[in-house]
Amino acid sequence: MPIEFALPNLGENVTSGDVINVLVKEGDVIVGNQAVIELETDKAVVEIPCPYGGQVKKVLVKKGDTVKVGQTILIVESEVAEKAPVVSPAKGPESQVAAAPPEEKPSPPPAAPTPPPVAAVTAATTATAVAPEPSPLVEVDSRLLPAGPAARRLARELGVNLATVQGTGRHGRITVEDVQRAAQSRAEAPRVTIPSPVVPPGEPGQDSWGPIRREKMSKIRKTIAAQMTRSWTTIPRVTNFDDADVTDLENLRKSVPPDFLGEGLKLTFMPFVMRAVSLALRHHPLLNASLDEENEQIIYKEYINLGIAVDTPRGLVVPVVRNADQMTIPQLARALSEVARKARNVEFTVDELRGGTFTISNLGAVGGTYSTPIINYPEVAILLLGRSRWLPVVRDGQIVARYMMPLSLSYDHRLVDGAAAARFLNEIIDWLQNPGKLLLVS
C-alpha cells in the first residue's frame, strides 16, 4: 500500500525548514528509518528519517524547497505496511535536566501493527502544541553492522556513527577499540580551511559594475541577522575593556600533563574562564538577569547557564552549558569539548541552544585583542576573550613581561550601570589572576 510520509514535528517553535539535500530518488528501495532528506532549520541541520520501508514512489520536494511540518515529502510503496521503530536522537545527559526533563514524543513501539500511518503522522503534528518533540537527529541503524553489543553501547555513548567505522576484527567486525579510535580521530580531525581564492556560493549574475553571485540566506544566517538586529535596536550597549594577568594560570595550565583529563581532551583557558565567570555571576546576579520590559520587571535567574559562542562552517551558534556554576574545571573542560564537537558536526538539538543566561565568546584561537560584542538578547551581558600575549607590565617599579588576556565585557546599560559592570569584570580578573583560589573554591 502507498504511504505518505510527511515532515514530522522537529521541536519547539520549529515549523518549517529548507531542503538542503534530497537523499533518495523515485524508484529507490529504502529501509525503515533511512534518512531521506537533509533539512536546515533555524537552528540546526538535521537528517529526516522515514519510518517506512519500501519503494519510493514519488518524491514531492526538491533541494531549496521550504517544507512545513506536516507537508508530504515522499510516497512510499510498502508491501508490508510496517513502521520501523524510530531510533531516537542521542541527546545530552539526562541528569542535567532532572528538574525539568525535556519533553519528547516517543516513537511508536516496534511490534504495534500499523495504525493508519498518515493519520498517525497527522496526530503527531497536531499534538505538538502540548508536547514538543525532539528534533529528529538520526542515529544510523546500527543493527545490521558487524558490531557486538559492547561496541554498539560505546558508540552510542561516544556519539560515533558505526556506519563510518572501519572494523579491524575478523570478517570486518567492529571492535570496542575501533570505536575508541574513531572517536579519537574525530576529536583530532583538522579543521577544514577554506581554500583560497574563494569562489563564493550562489547563482552567478551581473550588476552595473560587474559579475556577482546571489545566494539565498540560509536559515541560520537569517536567525543570526534577526537576533543581532533585535539586540542592536533594543539594547543600549556599553563595552568595558580590561586585561587579566594570566601568567600564573598559563604556567599552571601548561603543567597539567597531556591527556590528564582524558584522552584527546585539551585543557585550554576556557574552562578556567567559565569557572571564573560562574563564580563572579553568583556575586553579581544582575549580570545573570534579563529585563521583562512588558511587565517592567527584572528577572533574576537562579541558575547559571553559559552560552558558548562557537564558530562553525555554517555560521555562529551558541550552545549552552547548563548549571555551569555546579561544575568543576575538568567537568567544564569535558562539557566544552562536547559542545564544540556537536557544533562542528551539527549534532546539537534546538533545546541545547536555549536557556542561556550569559555568553562567553572566545576569539583567542583566531586572533585579535578587544572587540565590542553584541549581547545575546535577552541576556544582559557578554564577555569576549581576545588572544593572550606577552606584554611589558610595570610591577614594583620594574618592567616585567607578563602574559595578558584581553577581555571585553558588553552589557545592557538599561540594567547594568558602568560601575557594576566594572566590579563584575574586576572579580573575573581577580579569579583568573589567582588560579590557586580558583581551583580551591567550591
Add this chain to the structure above:
Amino acid sequence: MDIELVVIGGGPGGYAAAFLAADLGMKVAIVDQEPRLGGVCLLRGCIPSKALLHVTRVIAETEELKEWGVDYSKPAVELNKLRARKEKVISILTGGLKQLAAKRNVRVIHARAQFRDGQTLRLSPVNGGTLEDNVLRFQRCIIATGSRPVIPGLFPTGVDRIMDSTVALDLPEIPDSLLVVGGGYIGLEMGMVYASLGSRVTVVEMMDGLLPGVDRDLVRPLQKRLEGLFAAIYLNTKVAAVHLVDNGVEATFEGAKTGTERFSRVLVSVGRRPNSDNLGLENTKVQVDSQGFIVVDARRRTAEPAVYAIGDVAGQPMLAHKAAHEGKTAVEAISGHKVAFEPRAIPAVVFTDPEIAWTGLTETDAKRKGIPYEVAVFPWAASGRAQAMGRTDGFTKWIIDPKTERVMGCGIVGPSAGDLIGEATLAVEMAASARDLAETIHPHPTLCETLGFAAEVFFGQATDLYRPRKKD
C-alpha cells in the same frame, strides 16, 4: 511521600530496574498489588510452569527407558505434595527477592497505584492493608505492570471448570479430560503437564498450525510428539459455544472440526493483554496504542517526560528477559547514559518436550520482509549425544546472510533447545559469521556441538553428515 524513582510492578522487569537504580544510588520504591515480589513470571508464569514441566519431563524419561530395558511402574501422583513442592520453589525465589530489595533499601509498597498527573501517583490499599501515605510524588516513574490472560466473552467467568493459566498452574485437580483453547506456547506447555499427569488433553487452535508465527519446520517434531500424547489436536477450528453441564463443560466446535464434545475442564490460553488500563494514564500524556501497549521510544520513555514503560505493557514480545533488559535501559537513560534498547536478537523458548527455541531472524520473518537468506540445518539424528539420549527428533538450523555469511538467526528444536539458544543469541549479537561458529571448538559429545556442525553444513562439509557438494 517523595521518591526519586518509583517502579510500578515488581516483576522481572520492574525489580531489575529498581535494583539497578538502587545500585546507582537512587532512592527507589516498588509499588505492587501482590504481597510478594516476582510478578507473573515468578508467581504464576515462567517459574511454576517450569517446575511442573520438570516433573513432566522426568515422567516421560522413565517411559523412554522401557526400550533400554529399564521399567518403572506407573507413577503415583500425590497432588498436594506436588503443589506444595512447586510452591516451595516460588517462595524460595520470592523470599530471595525480598531480601535483595531490603539490602538495597528498595522500598516495597503493597498497594494499587494510579497516576494523578505526570509527577504523582495515588496509592490505594489492597486487601484491607493500610498505607502511611496515599500520595506519592516521584521524579521518575517506570511502568512495569505486565500483562494478564485474555478470556474471550463466550467463556463464563467465576467458574472453576473454566481456567486461565493462573488457575491451571495451581493444579486444582487432575481432570479426566481437558480442552485447551489456543495452541500457543502456554496452552501447549500446560497441556503437556496435564497430559503427563493423566488427563486426556484436546487442543483447539484457530490457525492452521500450532504455535502460530513460529517456523513450521521447528514445530513439526513437537506436533508429532503431541499427536501421540494428546487425545486430539483440532486445527483451523474455533470454539463457537460453551455450555456448563454437570461436572463438565460442553464445547461446540466450528471450522475444520465440527460438533460438540464434553470435557471435565477447559483451559483458555488465547493470549495476553497489557495491563495499561486502570492506571490513570488518562491523567498523563502517556499514549497507548490500539492494542493497549504503552507507546515508548528507544530509551523506553513515554510521551510523559518523567514516565518510562518497560516489559509486557510496553510491547511485544512479552518475555521476562526482554523486560529485564528494557528495565536496565530505562534506568540507565534516567541516570544520563546514552542508551537505547535495540537488541539484534531476543531469544524465545517454548518449554514443551521437545523444546523449541529461536533467536534473531526467523525464516518466517525473512520471507515476509524479503530478506535474502540461506539455511543450514544439522539433524540431531547425526549427533552422537542425541542418539545416546534416544532423542533424535531435533535439529539445529542457522539462518545466514548469503553475502556476508553472518548468522542472522537460529532455530532449534529438541530437548534443552532453550539452553542451546544462548550461544546462538551471542553469535547473532556479535555478528558472528558461519565460519566463526564452524571453527569454534565445541565440546564432544554434546548437543551444543550441533551449532558448530550446522555452520559446517553451510560450507557443504560436515564430518558427521554426508551431502553431495553443491558448490565449489
